[in-house]
Structures are given as C-alpha cells and as structure tokens.
Amino acid sequence: MNLLEERIKRDGKVLSENVLKVDSFLNHQIDPVLMLEIGKEFAERFAKEGITKIVTIESSGIAPAVMAGYYLNVPVVFARKRKSLTLNEDLLTSSVHSFTKNETNEISISKKYITEMDRVVIIDDFLANGQAARGLVEIVQQTGAEIAGIGIVIEKSFQPGAEELKELGFRVESLARIASLKNGEVTFINEKVEELI
Amino acid sequence: MNLLEERIKRDGKVLSENVLKVDSFLNHQIDPVLMLEIGKEFAERFAKEGITKIVTIESSGIAPAVMAGYYLNVPVVFARKRKSLTLNEDLLTSSVHSFTKNETNEISISKKYITEMDRVVIIDDFLANGQAARGLVEIVQQTGAEIAGIGIVIEKSFQPGAEELKELGFRVESLARIASLKNGEVTFINEKVEELI
Numbered sequence: 001m002n003l004l005e006e007r008i009k010r011d012g013k014v015l016s017e018n019v020l021k022v023d024s025f026l027n028h029q030i031d032p033v034l035m036l037e038i039g040k041e042f043a044e045r046f047a048k049e050g051i052t053k054i055v056t057i058e059s060s061g062i063a064p065a066v067m068a069g070y071y072l073n074v075p076v077v078f079a080r081k082r083k084s085l086t087l088n089e090d091l092l093t094s095s096v097h098s099f100t101k102n103e104t105n106e107i108s109i110s111k112k113y114i115t116e117m118d119r120v121v122i123i124d125d126f127l128a129n130g131q132a133a134r135g136l137v138e139i140v141q142q143t144g145a146e147i148a149g150i151g152i153v154i155e156k157s158f159q160p161g162a163e164e165l166k167e168l169g170f171r172v173e174s175l176a177r178i179a180s181l182k183n184g185e186v187t188f189i190n191e192k193v194e195e196l197i
Numbered sequence: 198m199n200l201l202e203e204r205i206k207r208d209g210k211v212l213s214e215n216v217l218k219v220d221s222f223l224n225h226q227i228d229p230v231l232m233l234e235i236g237k238e239f240a241e242r243f244a245k246e247g248i249t250k251i252v253t254i255e256s257s258g259i260a261p262a263v264m265a266g267y268y269l270n271v272p273v274v275f276a277r278k279r280k281s282l283t284l285n286e287d288l289l290t291s292s293v294h295s296f297t298k299n300e301t302n303e304i305s306i307s308k309k310y311i312t313e314m315d316r317v318v319i320i321d322d323f324l325a326n327g328q329a330a331r332g333l334v335e336i337v338q339q340t341g342a343e344i345a346g347i348g349i350v351i352e353k354s355f356q357p358g359a360e361e362l363k364e365l366g367f368r369v370e371s372l373a374r375i376a377s378l379k380n381g382e383v384t385f386i387n388e389k390v391e392e393l394i
Contacts, residue, residue, distance in 0.1 A: 029274045029310045030259070032267035058256035059275065062227070063263045070229035077226045078256065083280075113226045 001041050001175040005188055007034060008176055014184045026125055027060045038175060039067020042151045045173045046121050049148040053077060053118045055140055057107060057132055060125040064153050068123055077113045079136060081105040092142045096135035107135050116144030127152040127174060130161025149173055157189055198238050198372040202385055204231060205373055211381045223322055224257045235372060236264020239348040242370045243318050246345040250274060250315045252337055254304060254329055257322040261350050265320055274310045276333060278302040289339045293332035304332050313341030324349040324371060327358025346370055354386055
C-alpha cells in the first residue's frame with residue numbers, strides 16, 4: 001500500500017535495526033484519514049471471504065480494525081491485555097510475550113462475542129515475532145470459529161512472525177512489508193525486489 | 198442522539214444502580230457503523246470550534262474519537278494508561294482513579310503531539326465521576342492548548358462528573374444522558390423531562 005509506505009518513510013523513526021516508531025500516525029497519535037484508507041484496503045483484500053467478525057487487540061489495533069469493520073460491515077472485538085487475569089469462565093484467554101517491552105500479558109475476549117459460526121479476520125498494527133497474532137489465533141480457535149486470515153498494518157518481514165504464521169497455513173495480508181531497518185533506513189520488500197531486477 | 202439511546206435500551210445491561218454494561222457495541226465488541234454516526238455527531242457539535250486535535254484515552258475512547266477525527270479532519274491522540282510510569286521528560290502525565298475498577302492509573306501523552314497552538318476536544322466513552330476526563334483536562338492544560346469542549350458518548354448524569362466539569366467552565370457534549378439506572382432500567386434525561394410535562 002503506497003500511501004502507507006510513503007507515510008512510514010516520511011514520519012517513521014528508525015530507533016534501531018529492530019525498532020521502528022510510528023507514534024505520529026498509528027500508535028499514539030492516529031491519522032484517521034490514513035486509518036480509513038487502511039480499513040478500506042483490508043476490506044478489499046478480504047471482501048470475498050464471507051467475514052462475519054474482526055478480532056484485534058488493544059490499543060493500537062483498534063483504529064485500523066474499526067475502519068475495516070466499517071467497510072466489511074461487521075462488528076469488531078478487541079482483546080484486552082492484563083498483567084494478570086482473575087479466572088472467569090466467561091473469558092477466553094491466552095498469554096502474549098512482548099519482546100519490545102519485555103513483558104508478558106494475559107489477553108482475553110469474552111466468549112459471548114465469537115462463536116463457531118463466525119468467520120474471522122484478525123487485524124493488528126505490527127507483526128514482528130508474531131506473539132500477539134498467535135495469541136489471538138489461539139483465542140479464536142478456542143471458539144471453533146474459522147480464521148479467514150490475518151491483516152497486518154506493518155510487517156517486519158526480517159523477523160519470523162509472518163513466515164511462521166504462513167507455515168501454519170494462515171493467509172497473512174500485510175499492507176507494508178519491511179525488509180530491513182539497517183543504517184537507520186526503512187527498506188520495503190518491494191524496493192528490495194526492484195533492486196534485484 | 199436517538200440511534201445511540203435506542204441501542205443502549207436494546208443492548209445495554211444494567212448491572213446495578215450505578216453500572217451499565219455496553220460491552221456488545223462500545224467497550225469490548227464495537228459496532229463500527231454506530232461509531233461512524235457517533236463521530237459524525239461529535240463533529241457536527243464542534244464544527245464551528247476550529248478544532249485542531251482530538252484527545253482521548255485507551256481503549257474504549259479510541260473508536261469514537263477516530264471517527265470524530267475523520268469528520269473533523271484532525272489527528273487523534275490517545276493517552277496511555279499504566280499502573281506506574283517510569284519518569285520520562287517527554288511525557289505529560291496525570292493520575293486517574295477508576296471507581297468501577299477501584300484502581301489508580303497513571304495516564305500519559307507525549308509532549309510532541311499537543312502544543313499551545315492546539316484547540317482540543319477531549320472525547321471519551323463514559324462520563325460518571327469525571328476522573329478520566331479531568332485527568333485528560335489536566336494533561337492538555339499542561340501543554341497550554343485550549344480546550345474547546347468535552348465530547349462523551351454516554352453520560353451518567355446522576356453522577357457528579359458532568360456537572361463539575363460544567364462548573365469549571367467546560368462545554369460538555371454528551372450524546373446519551375442517563376438520568377437513572379434504577380429498577381434495572383435505563384431512563385434518559387429527555388424521557389424524565391417528558392414525564393414531567
């Protein structure tokens with residue numbers, strides 16, 4: 001998605017070879033017009049999948065997921081993150097480790113909002129090691145719902161998450177795919193391909 | 198806002214005289230079409246205010262705030278909630294106590310995203326005792342920005358938050374105003390007025 005890639009080039013801050021900060025339009029300040037375009041793009045990519053529900057995780061997944069939900073005309077459910085959860089039989093839970101923050105959170109979704117009749121797209125802002133996405137997959141699978149795919153705003157393709165999810169058989173649709181953050185610069189997968197031609 | 202009031206009547210769960218659960222369309226599962234209508238309504242109410250930025254708080258404020266931001270064509274900044282914050286001179290912070298959850302969180306916003314040139318609307322999902330809204334007010338005031346008003350999806354008018362904010366001179370625009378949750382039933386302010394006529 002060119003609009004997104006241009007925005008990452010312009011406003012993203014490369015903090016290290018692994019860390020890209022997009023606080024100015026996605027993770028802290030949010031650009032609603034960009035979110036709408038992102039939601040529209042997700043909706044187009046999954047338009048023929050008979051989606052009935054979108055599942056995301058608080059907080060940065062919510063804006064792109066709600067816009068996708070608007071265009072697909074389906075509800076969005078967001079998983080909550082907690083340091084620890086009191087046991088509650090109405091909740092489906094999973095454990096998610098964040099390498100960036102070096103902390104493990106329990107994530108949860110109420111049983112009420114996903115059923116085995118649902119066909120789900122999981123949407124999140126970033127995909128790196130795939131911990132959050134796999135946590136969401138685990139929760140959705142507990143309900144018996146089908147997972148039609150995983151929609152990611154920014155994939156760090158040099159980390160293993162996307163590849164591993166594809167090996168598990170999931171369709172992964174990432175709107176921007178980063179090949180490298182070396183030398184303080186963002187290089188996208190398609191730029192790398194162009195260099196090779 | 199009739200659409201919202203009807204939805205609250207239909208899908209809200211009154212858990213006690215103080216607690217209304219709207220998990221099925223606002224706080225856990227989100228109805229994107231309703232969010233769009235809510236965003237449009239906020240945008241109309243603040244259309245003449247020269248708004249440059251919307252400020253909200255994770256997680257349930259994000260969806261209505263992003264839709265309002267879309268219609269007002271301004272960025273949205275969401276405050277993050279943490280049990281405790283490591284001191285960081287780039288952050289503006291405030292302390293927010295939640296009576297519902299009986300916990301106090303630090304909330305924070307990066308200094309970069311609000312300046313004294315901004316004219317801000319604060320948006321949140323609920324207004325009861327006004328703790329979260331006052332925390333956001335405090336943060337925005339630290340930047341020197343002007344607060345044009347506070348937009349609330351659901352106001353529990355029988356609790357003191359809205360009145361107190363108005364006494365402090367703030368314009369409070371609440372889309373649904375609940376007079377009472379007595380007898381397991383939602384009564385809106387306008388219904389109470391109609392009864393009196």
